[in-house]
Amino acid sequence: MQNVTDRISNPFGMRPPCQYECVPGGSCAVFGYGDANADFHVIGDHPGAHGGRETSIPFTGTEVGERLQPVLNNVGLLEEAYSDEPAIRNLFMSYLHMCCLPEGQAPTPAEYADMERFFDAEIRAIAAHILLPVGEKATEHVFWEFTAQAGKHGFDGGTPDMGALHAEEIKGRGFLVIPVRDPREWEPGDGEQLTARLNSILTSDYQQTVDLGRFMPDDDPYEVR
DSSP states (O other): OOOSOOOSBSTTOOOOOOOSOSSTTSOSBOOOEEOTTOSEEEEESOHHHHOOTTTSSTTOSSHHHHHHHHHHHHTTSBSSSSOSSOOBSSEEEEESSOBOOSTTOOOOHHHHHHHHHHHHHHHHHHOOSEEEEBSHHHHHHHHHHHOSOTGGGTOSSSOOOHHHHTTOOEEOSSSEEOOBOOGGGOOTTHHHHHHHHHHHHHTSOOOOOEEOGGGSSSSOOOEEO
């Protein structure tokens, strides 16, 4: 099953109720960006944390992008590193909360909850095989919504260890989850560890599909993500 869109930015025409311009005269949101049929989906927190206010593209224009982009380039998911308009291969990038807020302000719990329907619709439309939540907030959400291991890893009021989770493979409900420590907190070796994990996945049979042919009137297979 494939999506019928070749739009790179905001491929599904999301219209969230954002109120604040990212830059004067600009958009009020940093929309999802990349291949709408991608196998890999990198998920960040919000523009104020992970970048894109000036560029309108997730994970650009900040220290986060400067560290994460070379890893994605090394494994072939980006055609170049250190770009404010990266050419993407088999990759989609988006934020849990896509709206811009006043400089230095993080979303409130109510604001995250209000944007959840847009994030949920987009993640299910992309239907990637591999989810890469970046930072504790995005990882917490992905663990609660798409795995059964949130409590096991400290997301039930405990203290999650993002260093221990970084670049590990966590089997989720229909997804393989690879948590990524916030690049602003990377220690020596974190980039290399993530590169090795992604290369290992890319050389494996990572695609998870389900054959729904048994529900069809003939004997032909009908596989979906």
